[in-house]
Amino acid sequence: MMHWRPMRADDLPQVMAIAAHLHPDYPERQEIFADKLAFYPAGCQVLAEDDAVFGYGFTHVWSLGLPPLLDAPLGALPAGRDCLHLHDVALMPQAQGAGRVDVYLDHLQALAVGAGIEVLSLIAIAGKDGYWRGKGFQEFGPCDDQLQRRLDSYGSGNLYLCRRLTKLKESDTQAV
Secondary structure, eight states: OOEEEEOOGGGHHHHHHHHHHHOTTSOOOHHHHHHHHHHOGGGOEEEEETTEEEEEEEEEEEOTTOOOOTTOOOOSOOSOOOEEEEEEEEEOGGGOOTTHHHHHHHHHHHHHHHHTOOEEEEEEOTTOHHHHHTTTOEEOOOOOHHHHHHHHTTOSSOEEEEEEOOOOOHHHHHHO
């Protein structure tokens, strides 16, 4: 049975294979994924069954309105840590559906609430914003030059989206 679990460094080769298969137009080096895993392990998970990985999610604490560049190390933790940035969630076709992305988003919501963070952000690659809008994300605005430069590192037609998180009861955050 596939389930989300914390990502480990030894998962990265399988994660890289999934990324290459699903996101060939958005290549990132393995050391960048390793950097994200080391930066905020709590936000990095894989969808696995036994030792086989069928999906992954990379999320980290960050500053609202300043998403990281594609294929660039994160560097130091920014001063304004006011959002969780969902860098990527990717599921192989055989793992899609069954609410699996929602389970990962529930995990992120619990992390955010536990850290006093009220916003989840992401860059919706061109044409995928409808999916994310269906999950409660809305366009962040206005888009200044610095945000546009960061969006452009992913190519053209991408949008920066955010979702305000609903506060969970303490008992709910411990169950995720």
